[in-house]
Amino acid sequence: MPDPVGSISDLRSAYRDGSLTPADLAERVLDGLAGRDREPVWISTVPADRLLERARSLSRHGDPALPLYGIPFAVKDNIDVAGLVTTAGCPDFGYLAAQDAPVVRRLLDAGALLVGKTNLDQFATGLTGARSPYGSCQSVFGGGLISGGSSSGSAVAVASGQVSFALGTDTAGSGRVPAALNGIVGLKPTRGLLSTAGVVPACRSLDCVSVFAADVAGAVEVLHAARAVTTADPWGRPLPTEQVAARMPGTLRLGVPDSADLEFFGDTGQEVRFAAGVQRLRTFVGSTRSVPLGAFFDAGDLLYRGPWVAERLVALDDFLRSHPDSVHPVTRAVLETGRRHDAVDAFRGQHRLRELRAQVGRLWQDIDVLVVPTVGTTFTLDEIAEDPIGRNAMLGRYTQFANLLDLAAVTVPNGFTSAGRPASLTLVGPAFTDTTLARLAATLTEGEAPGAAVEVVPAAAELLVAVVGRHLAGESRNAELVGRGAFLVGAARTAPLYRLFRMDTPDGEGLPGLVRVVPDGPAGHSIEVELWRLPAQAVGGLLAGVPAPLSLGWVRLHDGRDVLGFLCEAYATGPPAEDISAAGGWRAYRGAPVRQ
Template structure:
């Protein structure tokens, strides 16, 4: 199910939104995937169809979508993957309202690693999500249900959140495009925070073109979000819609010392093949010292940002500890031990690292970087055996991105022999969302040749 195909079918009369909704619910009920926490009644969605109006006035006319269950929709409970935390929002998140106003049809709320604390898709009392290409493998998380819902064609697109890779990792493992826009481009008002200062809404689609469309519709400055940035808007008006020039880009990749596949020779070969495709389109791909990114990543869970995670739900965790998944509780407990002095030390260190990153994308002449999205793929049994260590490995190429204020998109770039897909991430500076999307499209075309 792809957005532009649906819009064409509606315009030509070959299909109606009612038929699309019926088919979506049939697919959802045909298999137990654990992708969903709450489905809206089909009759309520059909009422939305009746209220759509003219297709020409709605860029997402009749397109079914889902949102991760830490994103509010008025009248549907938000759980953040924890039944005891559930509340009934009276208003929808800003991004959801924008999509609904554009004609999109919300089908329901999707499963997730509890409180968005995981990259695995297994830390949920609503059941673990499985990789759609081999159920023995993890789906990735924390936006696990959103990825599965799109990959199984339950919906045409879905929203997740991405603080440390939660939108990119499940996109990669399930063969989807996962766009993590620049921080502040999409409002996080109406979203349960993970790390409020780092959180981003992410978009799952089947193509880069669709990811750009959804992001443009959902984008815009929001005075109700203190982290919204007017200079990061991707709205559909004015000169901002012009395609970026790609003719003379300099593309970087991690140097040999920075590449890490955790002993997975297959992942190493998949990345090498993807880099060859990048080189066929953009020329030489330049090695970049990866130490900067590795040092930054270490701050996220071995620094005071884990205290920021705890601060969002501290009262609930203290009063309802038994409701919290044991692995999530263990992670959050680390946040109790950081002092104000340590916090400022980490902030100063991050400022130093960000200046180094600015030089990389400035004086050093790198326009975009490509990395693996994940360095390996794990089975659900492997994650159960070593849940924190292997989760951390999944974040090797993702944890640093929001700390350094970068934009990122993961695109499909091959598959493992056992089925899970391999993703290639394109990284750019904040505000370069259109550029990384355009580069992602070019890379996908090169890989398909």
Template sequence: MNTMSLEIAALAKGYAEGSLTPDAVLDAVYARINERGERPVWIHVLSRAEAGRQLEAAQARKAAGADLPLFGIPFAVKDNIDVAGVPTTAGCPDFAYTPDRSATVVQRLLDAGAILIGKTNLDQFATGLVGTRTPYGIPSSVFDERYVSGGSSSGSGVAVGAGLVSFALGTDTAGSGRVPAAFNNVVGLKPTKGLVSASGVVPACRTQDVVSIFAGTAGDALAVLKVMGTFDPADPYSRKAPAAATEPAAWPLGFRFGVPRDGLEFFGDEAAARLYAAAADRLEALGGTRVPVDFTSFRDAAQLLYSGPWVAERLAAIRDFAKASPEAIHPVVRGIVLGAEAIGAVDAFAGMYRLAELIRRGEAEWARMDVLLLPTTGTTYSIEELLADPVRLNSNLGYYTNFVNLMDLSAIAVPAGFRPGNGPKGGLPFGVTLVGPTFADGALAVLADRLHRAQALPIGATRHMPQGPALDADSAAPGTVRLAVVGAHLSGQPLNHQLTGRGARLVRTARTGSGYRLFALAGTTPAKPGLVRDAAGAGGIELEIWELTEAAFGSFVAEVPPPMAIGTLTLEDGTSVKGFLCEPAALAGAEDITGFGGWRRWLTR
């Protein structure tokens, strides 16, 4: 069982086929933890019997007909997130308390059938990106014990990278859900602020905190987010997100990804620079268009998180404890948090004004791109280096991460290869982050999955390759209809506004199956093609699939003039979709253009 993959998709498939049982999976999980030892990854591990009782309760609910999307999936949570009856330490033994109820996110996961294994180590009070600021032992990268694991969600990143659990929760204020993902070769999904409840989470910077997800694949991470990402009235910072926020969304050919035209910093790590360049090339090969952008506003916003008034929020979170027991706080954390006593109300307002200016400047760059591609970190450091220079090197690790929550953006960190084994830091993983607008979480996950799979990388330090299906936008969201268009309604064509004006979104490009022919119709304004069924037709006609609400689809169909009609098309992958067809009577004088493979290619002949 120690060779078993804990990928959520793989476990779910094994359960469905009967080749795996949740009890056997739990046995394997506890065997791996015992072999590795609890410290320094874990602060508290539930007993095998406690995990078994969770499973029994989930099995009873499943037998009663409950929908349990994460049934039998083992997970961990960072120890600044409450679990009923288990101490919450936030990495500080003297701060510990035992909550009566679990954090909202934990309870939702348990309700979905997931099995909690334990609570993981962290940089104390979630202050750090390194994993060295803890009295419970220093977790290291799963690839080299000399190097840091990343923090503050250090234990969670290592637990997934080492194959101890299927997924783990972290928190991410400044990059703590992304840096450990990069250093342990896993995916780190940082949701949009407010998408996931922070009720029952010890705050770091309450206005900027986000509960994050570590998983082996973007598909697994998104599956967890769908369970967690609902509005929570108990959290005053929870937000009612659009339904599409956690749904997969397609990226059209030519999507624009931003890369800094200057300001890239790798701190002397040439291998990291080459891996970032390769990731940009790979994103172009996946259909993206590279757009140089001005990184200045993002970089300047990043500097505000620790040099501006948001440091005072860290003091606000633990002020009474810090005043009563300053000696109980890790020296580096104490220096950062208590240093906020010099920040006044005027400084706070000045910082907010400055951030607003930078967000407005950043909007000009977002108008030129759909997604921003960045290194997750410019480099990595050994534990010895971090202990010798804890503040400056920590700041270097936040160069590409600190601005994201301040500017209310979504992000997902994804593996991007390994440094050569014979060079400095040889064999250590590198990662990139895709940054998107507010509530672009589902769309980012799709692109991250494509980028991840294009490299054929294993999950963490395991030998397991992703086994689940690629994350895609193949099924329509509830209350919507997919429509295939082949001519004047294609993006950039004269009638496309009839779709976009109804709020339709482009899902993907595709091709028809065999049995179709395409004709350029005579005397139409604007010029239109006609797609007809013909058993002798070769098919392979390029089309676009758009998604509309049912109401918008109905109003659109009502405006379709003859000789056009809406029927059901068969695609080359065997699936079906509603789409445009043409009445055969309209083919008088029409030109057969099937051989061009699509309307656009005929227009540019």
């Protein structure tokens, strides 16, 4: 079995210390693909020479500061990639994509390395991973366990280590159920944060591009690199500025489902694991309360029992009529139920959904986050074949309401049952709470890489501070942080909006100053910083010791977050101050050869 390529943080560390290049990594990826040629994970892959050319170009000319420099990824084959055929899991439907979907282009521009396109439940209709003419993926845990769908190949590609992250789509749970069944993270963003332009529609008003990754930090990095509002996508929405920074777990009110509303379909192992996960969550949040799930379930029922199933025919009706034998029998049966609904049904459904959204909206006045099982039970491929539609509905019980109710969600592993089946849970919140959900998810899962985009935060009364110079670990003023109870979270980089200057000091050591560039001024750089978590009550004492022209202000990180950090007033950056931006950071500058 080929070795896993590694997570985003693993690869970034290897690139930073010079033990790996993107070209080396591409060779490893190709070796891994060759070792899995009988697995139905991939529908198409980037030709080997094209993959190597891209990787070598990154190695020679790419900017290592790019947020996803040299990180291999896959996309579900209902998302367009220029020069590759988009099949949506149906060969006769396939077409050659003329351009990249905007979400793919954003990732490529961020330095990511595209490997190929993955298998799926045909037309993204299903949660099992067993509705594809290209074959059915099994879970990485074996035993004939389904992989989950519809984003089956994307989840397996990440869980098996063939890529570091992958894009899926999620209309009814397709970005969460496969994550649950393969022991990885599945991030279902707020609808519209990731563009659905260039994505074959399943249910256009509800569709959402999702992210699979090995850890929460990696998933959030991909989200921030990929999110953008484009003119090609009328469904796009920006992440409000006030929602970029996550809330601390200790300030959150957790909603736990009423026990009467929990259904595990006789699977006591999943029931036990969910209870254990909830108990663990309670130790991190500020408070908990029981929440009824009736309105959530009623909303979820509208997806396939209401008029939204008819929306699936908008993009596919002509093809379904002209090529009925090209469509998987179960998929065809589901889609054809859409013809039972008329315009009256559509308006009746919208009115009912508005009522349910109002009910759920009142619940959010009392809680900030809801925890639910991702799936109540698991199935093998043989069990799904016995009842493909009924058991698919069981898999979607806790997922299919999310997009109808305009919610964000993050799925994380939650151990294994006594029978060895993977368990997971999902954190759910209102639209645009994505980063807050991710922070809590990272806290729950622990083990996040140092310097990751989401930190494990054990206490509420702390602030994250970005330091750039003499307060760095091992530097002359670091004791001012440590002595106030600060601890190092890890390394990060700013957004490419800053320049770094060295100003003379009497001790000859120099004082670095970070300045944000102005529009129409010199180009900005991405500057290396360290993130330290500092007790809130200690910030005043730290600020009192900061010498002019430095101050504390808001610093934009490469993942889009704004954190407190050291900044410099622009007046101090004129001669004789030295612009050291090209070095990329204070340590890199200090380690550079002495110029004559």
